[in-house]
Amino acid sequence: MARQGETRDRIVAAADALFYEQGVGASSFADIAAKVGLSRGNFYHHFQTKDAILDAVIDLRLSKAREMLARWLHEGETPRDRIVLFVQILITNRAKIMAFGCPVGTLSTELAKLDHVAAPRATEIFTLFLDWLDAQFQAAGVAPDRARALAHHAMMRAQGIATLAAAFKDETQLRQDVDEFTGWLDEILRSAA
Amino acid sequence: MARQGETRDRIVAAADALFYEQGVGASSFADIAAKVGLSRGNFYHHFQTKDAILDAVIDLRLSKAREMLARWLHEGETPRDRIVLFVQILITNRAKIMAFGCPVGTLSTELAKLDHVAAPRATEIFTLFLDWLDAQFQAAGVAPDRARALAHHAMMRAQGIATLAAAFKDETQLRQDVDEFTGWLDEILRSAA
DNA sequence: ACGAAACTAGGACAATTGTCCTAACTCTTT
DNA sequence: AAAGAGTTAGGACAATTGTCCTAGTTTCGT
Numbered sequence: 081m082a083r084q085g086e087t088r089d090r091i092v093a094a095a096d097a098l099f100y101e102q103g104v105g106a107s108s109f110a111d112i113a114a115k116v117g118l119s120r121g122n123f124y125h126h127f128q129t130k131d132a133i134l135d136a137v138i139d140l141r142l143s144k145a146r147e148m149l150a151r152w153l154h155e156g157e158t159p160r161d162r163i164v165l166f167v168q169i170l171i172t173n174r175a176k177i178m179a180f181g182c183p184v185g186t187l188s189t190e191l192a193k194l195d196h197v198a199a200p201r202a203t204e205i206f207t208l209f210l211d212w213l214d215a216q217f218q219a220a221g222v223a224p225d226r227a228r229a230l231a232h233h234a235m236m237r238a239q240g241i242a243t244l245a246a247a248f249k250d251e252t253q254l255r256q257d258v259d260e261f262t263g264w265l266d267e268i269l270r271s272a273a
Numbered sequence: 274m275a276r277q278g279e280t281r282d283r284i285v286a287a288a289d290a291l292f293y294e295q296g297v298g299a300s301s302f303a304d305i306a307a308k309v310g311l312s313r314g315n316f317y318h319h320f321q322t323k324d325a326i327l328d329a330v331i332d333l334r335l336s337k338a339r340e341m342l343a344r345w346l347h348e349g350e351t352p353r354d355r356i357v358l359f360v361q362i363l364i365t366n367r368a369k370i371m372a373f374g375c376p377v378g379t380l381s382t383e384l385a386k387l388d389h390v391a392a393p394r395a396t397e398i399f400t401l402f403l404d405w406l407d408a409q410f411q412a413a414g415v416a417p418d419r420a421r422a423l424a425h426h427a428m429m430r431a432q433g434i435a436t437l438a439a440a441f442k443d444e445t446q447l448r449q450d451v452d453e454f455t456g457w458l459d460e461i462l463r464s465a466a
Numbered sequence: 467a468c469g470a471a472a473c474t475a476g477g478a479c480a481a482t483t484g485t486c487c488t489a490a491c492t493c494t495t496t
Numbered sequence: 497a498a499a500g501a502g503t504t505a506g507g508a509c510a511a512t513t514g515t516c517c518t519a520g521t522t523t524c525g526t
Contacts (some may be wrong), residue, residue, distance in 0.1 A: 087503075103386050105298045106317070109484065119505045124486060126503090181382045188440040189374045189382070193296050203440045228447070234451065240433030244425070245380040247396045256422070257429065280473075302514065312475045317516060319473090 088126050090116050092136045099137055100176075100183045103190055131198065138201045141183070145205055149212045159220035162270055163213065163234065168239055170254060178249045184209070204264045210235055223270045230267035230268060237261055282318050283309050285329045287457045292330055293369075293376045296383055324391065331394045334376070338398055352413035353462055356406065356427065359452045363434055363447060371442045375435035378404070403428055415465045421460060430454055 094115040098107040109130065113120040127133045156162030170177055180186065184205050191199035213231035218224060241257040287308040291300040306313045320326045349355030363370055373379065377398050384392035396411065406424035411417060434450040 103383065105296065106387060109480075110482080119507090120484095121486075121503055121506065121508090123484095128485085130484065134287065150433065179388075180386050183439075185436045186382055186386065189294065189379055190438060192439045193294065193373050193379065195298060195372075204435070206440050232446065232450075233453070236430065236433035236437050238434040240429035240431070243378045243382060243432040243436065244399070244429050246385045247378075247399050251324075253425065258426075260426070273466070301512075303512075312477090313514095314478090315474055315478065316514095321515085323514065460497075 087116070088114075088136075091118075091123070092135070096140055097139045099134070099187065104134060104187070104189065105194070113210055116259050134196075134198050135201070138187075138198060141187075141205055142208065145184075145208050149208065157215040160265065162169065162216050163265055164262055166209070166213065166234070167238060167258055167265075170238065170245070170258055174245070174251060174254055176253070177242050178245050178251065181246035182239060185239045185242060185260070193250070197205050202232050206235065220269050222269075234261075234265075237264075279327060280309070280311070281329075284311075284316070289324050289330045291438055292380065292390055294328070294373050297380070298383065298387070327389075327391050328394070329390060331380075331398070334398055335401065337433070338377075338401050342401065352409040353458065355409050356458055357455055359402070359406065359424075359427070360431060360458075363431065363438070365440070366443060367447055370435050371438050371444065371447070374439035375432060378432045378435060380413050391428055398430065412422055413462050413465065415462075425451075426464075427454075427458075432456075 083267070095107065095112050098111055098115065109123050110120050113123060113135070127136070135163060152162050152165045158166050176183075184202075188199070188202045188206060191202050210228075210231050213234050214227050215225035217230045222230060237257075238261075241261070243256065244257075245254045283306060288300065288305050291308065302316050305326070307317060320329070342374050345358040346354050349358050362368055377395075380389070381392070381395045381399060384395050403421075403424050406418050406427050410420035410423045415423060430450075431454075434447065434454070437450075438447045
């Protein structure tokens with residue numbers, strides 16, 4: 081038998097991947113069960129409803145995002161380098177981005193369309209990144225209110241880049257977009273100094 | 274009985290709205306039938322498969338997009354004004370954008386995730402806008418290769434703005450994003466002249 | 467006015483959906 | 497070794513899915 085909680089974690093991890101790759105609506109209990117190697121009916125023991133799985137997946141994504149943002153804090157020496165790490169994730173995950181889009185944006189959009197109860201929790205992930213970017217811009221010497229606007233601009237660009245990457249699947253264009261982002265960033269920080 | 278083709282048009286119009294508001298996967302034959310006021314089984318006469326409806330919806334969106342782009346051509350006096358008309362659609366349709374996102378981007382993303390056969394046709398709608406924007410930038414005196422890059426940038430921004438608008442439902446921010454876009458546009462065209 | 471074509475309602479069909487139950491199994495604790 | 501908690505497989509359940517058929521009704525070209 082599996083260690084306590086381990087099966088639950090595997091279910092959430094499988095659901096996380098499927099929700100990203102197929103969308104929440106297109107991923108059934110049967111899909112997740114098959115991926116984990118469990119019987120479908122057995123799910124009721126771990127999760128009473130599909131919404132409960134979605135909730136757990138969002139929790140997982142929130143904690144993974146926090147972990148990633150914390151890691152970037154000491155991987156990037158300057159605020160500028162840290163923001164570059166943020167946008168570079170589009171390159172690192174380019175294969176998945178071009179196939180499925182941005183995991184944050186696509187989940188948020190899908191739940192918004194359905195007016196799902198979990199939609200605000202999905203938007204929380206956005207807020208996590210926004211606050212982090214805001215802090216980086218402020219650390220780079222940008223005034224608070226302008227820092228928030230720049231954080232939003234950075235997030236907007238990342239979402240636009242990911243959406244077009246998923247539509248056109250053009251890696252050259254994706255890299256060009258990220259380069260352009262970096263150019264914009266340096267220009268902004270230069271004029272802020 | 275309805276005029277020839279009229280019922281078919283009503284089906285496509287209803288599917289168009291539902292696909293936008295709920296997503297393709299979440300919209301069933303029953304949903305569309307209820308919206309049109311027809312019996313579910315009767316659909317087979319008009320559309321053999323769900324994919325056929327999707328195809329017709331994409332055709333409708335392509336022709337509506339072409340019509341809109343042609344209208345903007347003589348509504349805007351200068352290329353600059355025409356590009357502004359493009360981004361202003363985010364304001365005009367703000368209620369729907371904040372509720373369901375961009376119809377072009379969200380459809381494209383959903384179909385990309387499912388690796389749907391119709392995904393390239395959905396991307397065609399993007400290409401329509403891209404080509405149109407490209408032509409406007411060239412008409413404004415921008416060099417051809419740079420015009421294409423600017424068209425892509427404009428499209429990317431619009432997608433990013435729409436995604437964040439759907440997530441945060443913040444009209445003030447949406448208007449600010451569009452203003453910022455217009456500022457960027459004027460700056461670009463000023464330096465190109 | 468007549469025959470062909472187009473359209474419609476109603477339901478059948480197997481497959482799949484989310485949910486839920488029961489009986490058995492496997493650990494851990496004592 | 498025995499008990500209890502936790503975990504599992506397998507399937508039941510009603511509802512819904514996309515697809516498809518039949519039997520009528522309405523419209524249109526002639």
